[in-house]
Amino acid sequence: MGFLNAAHLRFLFDGLLWTVGLSLLAFVGGGLLGFAVALGSSYGPRGSRLLVSLYIKLIQGTPLLVLLPLAYFGLPALGLDVAPLAAAAMALSIYVSAYLGEIWRGCIESVPRTQAEAAECLALRWHQRVWHVILPQAIKIATPPTVGFMVQIVKNTSLASAIGFVELARAGQIINNSTFEPFVIFVIVAALYFVLCYPLSVLSRRLERKFHVAHR
Amino acid sequence: MLLLSAANTTLNYAFDFSAPLAYAPDLLAGAWTTLTLSLASTFFGFLLGVLCAIANTKGTRWMARCAGAYIEVIRNTPLLVQVFIVYFGLSSLGWQVGAFTAATVALVVNVGAYTSEIVRAGIESIPKGQLEAAECIGLSRWQTLLHVVLPPAIERVYPALTSQYVLLMLASSICSQISAEELTAVANRIQSDTYRSVETYLIVAVAYLLMSLLMRGLFWLLARLAFPRRRRLGTPL
Numbered sequence: 482m483g484f485l486n487a488a489h490l491r492f493l494f495d496g497l498l499w500t501v502g503l504s505l506l507a508f509v510g511g512g513l514l515g516f517a518v519a520l521g522s523s524y525g526p527r528g529s530r531l532l533v534s535l536y537i538k539l540i541q542g543t544p545l546l547v548l549l550p551l552a553y554f555g556l557p558a559l560g561l562d563v564a565p566l567a568a569a570a571m572a573l574s575i576y577v578s579a580y581l582g583e584i585w586r587g588c589i590e591s592v593p594r595t596q597a598e599a600a601e602c603l604a605l606r607w608h609q610r611v612w613h614v615i616l617p618q619a620i621k622i623a624t625p626p627t628v629g630f631m632v633q634i635v636k637n638t639s640l641a642s643a644i645g646f647v648e649l650a651r652a653g654q655i656i657n658n659s660t661f662e663p664f665v666i667f668v669i670v671a672a673l674y675f676v677l678c679y680p681l682s683v684l685s686r687r688l689e690r691k692f693h694v695a696h697r
Numbered sequence: 698m699l700l701l702s703a704a705n706t707t708l709n710y711a712f713d714f715s716a717p718l719a720y721a722p723d724l725l726a727g728a729w730t731t732l733t734l735s736l737a738s739t740f741f742g743f744l745l746g747v748l749c750a751i752a753n754t755k756g757t758r759w760m761a762r763c764a765g766a767y768i769e770v771i772r773n774t775p776l777l778v779q780v781f782i783v784y785f786g787l788s789s790l791g792w793q794v795g796a797f798t799a800a801t802v803a804l805v806v807n808v809g810a811y812t813s814e815i816v817r818a819g820i821e822s823i824p825k826g827q828l829e830a831a832e833c834i835g836l837s838r839w840q841t842l843l844h845v846v847l848p849p850a851i852e853r854v855y856p857a858l859t860s861q862y863v864l865l866m867l868a869s870s871i872c873s874q875i876s877a878e879e880l881t882a883v884a885n886r887i888q889s890d891t892y893r894s895v896e897t898y899l900i901v902a903v904a905y906l907l908m909s910l911l912m913r914g915l916f917w918l919l920a921r922l923a924f925p926r927r928r929r930l931g932t933p934l
Contacts (some may be wrong), residue, residue: 532898543908544870546881547898554894558710571850589854596836650777658787664786671774671782 484660496652497673503638503648506570508631511577518582523589540579545640548572553644568643575635584630588623589615625689632678649673716891717900728881728904734879735866738804745805748814751842753813754820771810776871779803783933784875800872807866815857819850852924859916880904
């Protein structure tokens with residue numbers, strides 16, 4: 482392994498930081514959009530619920546590797562000149578919003594109906610009911626699957642390499658092109674992804690167990 | 698700044714779908730490669746997953762640990778990196794195969810881990826009474842597994858398995874990065890030939906939607922053939 486010097490490792494570490502940054506951007510953007518999607522599909526009128534469910538099916542039925550170039554080439558077609566980071570963040574946010582919206586819709590709908598009825602009996606208006614009664618309980622139910630989905634987000638940022646954004650997978654490819662030791666390099670890259678994702682997986686499982694115990 | 702520029706933009710892009718549609722034979726060939734890649738990976742991945750699930754639930758402690766380690770490694774690393782390791786990494790160690798074979802191996806290894814977790818949940822949901830009854834009528838451990846545990850387990854988790862394999866078909870687009878000639882690779886080639894990126898990727902997105910509907914239909918048909926109990930008795934297990 483004498484071919485890997487400090488500069489290579491520094492480059493990989495920079496890629497790791499960009500992966501974390503893009504994942505956070507995708508989570509925040511996708512989370513905001515997904516929250517709107519979840520509310521729209523749980524509480525909207527029938528027309529908006531149909532539109533939202535079509536949106537979810539459309540995004541979930543398209544590979545991310547087709548969404549990413551669509552954002553990267555389609556946004557300049559609309560007149561917006563975007564850097565690869567912005568295009569990747571936008572495409573990932575839309576992708577994440579469909580999945581998180583579906584997860585959160587399920588969690589909102591799994592709060593017992595009696596809670597909503599009791600809140601109505603106490604003369605709470607709709608927004609007070611949602612904000613003070615339904616959402617706190619839904620957030621507790623939603624935390625394990627959301628943390629589990631963050632693992633998917635981190636893994637999916639590796640696809641941003643296809644539109645030229647230099648994150649960890651692309652950094653590995655670039656180093657491979659100069660040193661030609663693919664097995665070692667990609668195993669190191671896989672190990673770095675594992676270090677990012679495994680704690681999130683363990684946390685998600687632990688939260689799920691805690692949630693179930695709390696409800697026994 | 699992004700919002701300001703959005704407020705000033707107009708759609709001054711002339712859509713031209715005839716250019717990528719002229720490549721329809723290539724698109725169909727790519728779609729066919731995607732389908733064969735996905736179905737082959739589904740079949741072998743299912744077998745691998747069931748074996749791992751059995752090792753995890755009914756095997757010795759070491760077998761369970763090995764299966765568990767394999768599942769954790771695969772589920773916590775991206776498919777793109779796994780594909781690179783199989784295609785570039787293993788070929789640098791001397792095992793040189795074509796892109797399609799490498800793609801299939803990587804997809805089988807990947808979906809095997811996810812299948813194993815799903816089937817394990819199904820196996821653990823079989824009531825203990827079933828196992829005890831099987832023991833009472835003298836079935837061996839393998840006979841119990843094959844006839845009493847696995848069919849109901851797989852029937853219970855069948856929707857989850859179907860979703861997983863449709864996701865696999867979508868994830869096969871990643872194999873375009875190792876130049877396997879599937880649909881996304883064909884789309885990349887067409888858009889670099891015609892410069893019609895938006896139209897090409899829109900057409901390919903619709904193609905993937907149609908293919909996922911097709912795969913769901915195939916799995917539904919398979920369920921009708923493989924699980925006659927629900928059809929005959931009308932009751933879930």
